[in-house]
Amino acid sequence: MIKFLLYYISRGYYLLKAIAERVALFGGSFDPPHIGHESIVIEALEQLKIDKLIILPTFLNPFKTSSSLSPQQRLELSFKLFGKIPKVLVEDYEIKEGKAVRTAQTLAHFQKKYRVKYIIIGADNLESIVKWYNFEWINSEITWVIATRKGHQLNSDALRKFMILEVSVDMSSTEIRNKQKKQTKEGNR
Numbered sequence: 001m002i003k004f005l006l007y008y009i010s011r012g013y014y015l016l017k018a019i020a021e022r023v024a025l026f027g028g029s030f031d032p033p034h035i036g037h038e039s040i041v042i043e044a045l046e047q048l049k050i051d052k053l054i055i056l057p058t059f060l061n062p063f064k065t066s067s068s069l070s071p072q073q074r075l076e077l078s079f080k081l082f083g084k085i086p087k088v089l090v091e092d093y094e095i096k097e098g099k100a101v102r103t104a105q106t107l108a109h110f111q112k113k114y115r116v117k118y119i120i121i122g123a124d125n126l127e128s129i130v131k132w133y134n135f136e137w138i139n140s141e142i143t144w145v146i147a148t149r150k151g152h153q154l155n156s157d158a159l160r161k162f163m164i165l166e167v168s169v170d171m172s173s174t175e176i177r178n179k180q181k182k183q184t185k186e187g188n189r
Contacts, residue, residue, distance in 0.1 A: 020113065020114050020115045021050075021051035021052050021114050021115065022049065022050045022051050022052075022114070022115045022117050023050055023051065023052045023053065023054055023110065023114040023115065023116055023117065023118075024044055024048055024050050024052075024053045024054070024116075024117060024118035024119070024120055024145065025054050025056060025106065025107065025110060025116060025118070025119050025120065026040065026041065026044070026053060026054065026055050026056065026119075026120040027055075027056035027057070027058060027094065027103065027106060027119075028056075028057070028058065028061070028122075029057070029058050029061045029064065029067055029074070030055075030057045030058075030074045030077065030078050031067045031068050031069055031074055032068075032069055032074065032077050033057075033074065033077050033078045033081045033082070034081075036167070037081065037082075038081055038082065038085075039167050039168070040120060040122075040147045040165065040167050041053060041055070041082060041085060041088060042085070043147075043165050043166070043167055044118075044120055044145060044147075044165060045085070045086075045087055045088070047163075047165060048117070048118055048145065049117075050087070050117060050118065051087065052087050052088070052089055052114070053087060053088050053089070053120075054088075054089050054090075054091050054110065054114075055078055055082050055088060055089065055090045055091065056091050056093060056094050056106060057071065057074045057075050057078050057090075057092075057094065057095060058071075058094050058095070058100070058101065059071045059094050059095045059097055059098055059099055059100060059101065060099065060100040061100065062100040062101070062102055062133070063128065071095045072095070075090070075092055075095055078090045093106065093109060093110075094106060102132070102133040102134070103119065103132055103133070103138055104132070104133050104134035104137060104138055107119070107138055107141060107142070111141070116141070116142060117142060117143060118142055118143050118144070118145045119138070119142050119143075119144055119145065120145040120147060120165070121144060121145070121146060121147065122146075122147050122149050123146055123147065123148055123149040123153070123154055124149055126146065126153075126154065126155050126156065127155075129158060129159075130158050135158075139158070139159060139160045140160060142161075143161045143162060143163060144156070144159050144161065144162040144163075145162070145163055145165050146162055146163070146164055146165060147165045147167045148164060148165065148166055148167050149167070
């Protein structure tokens, strides 16, 4: 009887997961979040067959040592920019962890609740993607969605399955931070 019960419990788990919401994950520093990120989200919602798109501001990007804005500021700005878009959920999972969180950990976390179909990345990430912790496992689990970015080639040879998301807004958080620094310097003269 116990074997019978365990069989149906385990089958029920897979049945529940099969009907769970299909989602895309879009993580990043969002330092700061901007209209380029927003255009990626809007385009992804139009192109992908998903029930929800989850925005995940990092506590700290594993490849960086700091960010200009605090994690809480970036989370608040992400809520302001993305929070009113239907089917978008801004999650504080990585920020709550209080440390740099690798994509593999985040994917495993959200796979417990959702059918994670896609991970959205900017084309600039392709240069170092094979260096991501547990890249092979991530690559076997999802379809990559690559948002185009001016000046970055689309070398997708390492990716098992991917699709291109054409984004026409050419803006980066680095560009915004550099402009802010320049304005601050000019204002202090």
